[in-house]
Amino acid sequence: MRTLHVVTHPEATHHVDGVVGGWHDSRLTAAGVRAATAAARELRARIPDGAAVELYSSDLLRTRQTADEVAGVFGVRATLDRRLREKSYGVAEGRPQEWLDRRFVPPPPDGERMDHDEGVEGAETKEQWVRRVYAATEEIVRRPCEHQIVVTHGGSLTFVVAAWIRMPVESAGYVSFRAPAGSITTLDEDDFFHNRRLAALGDTAHLAPTP
Numbered sequence: 616m617r618t619l620h621v622v623t624h625p626e627a628t629h630h631v632d633g634v635v636g637g638w639h640d641s642r643l644t645a646a647g648v649r650a651a652t653a654a655a656r657e658l659r660a661r662i663p664d665g666a667a668v669e670l671y672s673s674d675l676l677r678t679r680q681t682a683d684e685v686a687g688v689f690g691v692r693a694t695l696d697r698r699l700r701e702k703s704y705g706v707a708e709g710r711p712q713e714w715l716d717r718r719f720v721p722p723p724p725d726g727e728r729m730d731h732d733e734g735v736e737g738a739e740t741k742e743q744w745v746r747r748v749y750a751a752t753e754e755i756v757r758r759p760c761e762h763q764i765v766v767t768h769g770g771s772l773t774f775v776v777a778a779w780i781r782m783p784v785e786s787a788g789y790v791s792f793r794a795p796a797g798s799i800t801t802l803d804e805d806d807f808f809h810n811r812r813l814a815a816l817g818d819t820a821h822l823a824p825t826p
Contacts, residue, residue, distance in 0.1 A: 616808035618803045625650030626795030627677040637704035650797035655684040657821035672766035682766040698751035701768035702744045705737025728788035734776045745787045752778035
């Protein structure tokens with residue numbers, strides 16, 4: 616059995632400040648740091664001592680901070696990969712969320728959804744976003760490691776999962792796997808049939824306050 620553990624970064628300053636995230640380099644809040652610590656401890660509890668572990672992370676500050684907590688409990692270094700970043704929102708990044716909301720153009724229900732950029736100057740299209748996350752994920756899972764940990768963003772999580780189950784890129788324009796900030800998603804592959812499974816999506820039990 617091989618397992619890919621996907622962590623979405625916890626609460627960051629752009630969440631509480633009400634500004635657009637994307638590639639805006641926000642940092643974890645104090646609550647976010649506590650949640651990152653809890654996620655790291657949960658992963659340590661799940662992964663057996665002595666198991667081979669690799670750690671990969673988006674290179675943005677909020678994900679690097681999350682990965683640092685994980686690295687500390689496993690004694691490994693994170694490989695930073697900008698392809699695991701959130702979608703770029705171009706000129707909207709760092710602006711108030713309501714500024715983007717007023718200008719946001721949703722994708723059509725049918726037709727060409729992959730070429731859509733929400734009508735924001737400098738923003739990535741969905742296809743650009745999907746293809747880079749797919750490329751990063753496929754490169755990670757080609758490595759024969761028993762336990763791999765990926766720290767990414769809530770939006771990009773969808774395409775890590777889609778790449779894991781080998782969903783064609785052309786179908787990714789409609790897919791959405793939603794997971795809360797600070798959650799752990801578990802993907803596994805058995806050694807016999809080599810079937811790939813979404814074993815748990817967006818688990819947050821480790822974030823529950825202790826009594």
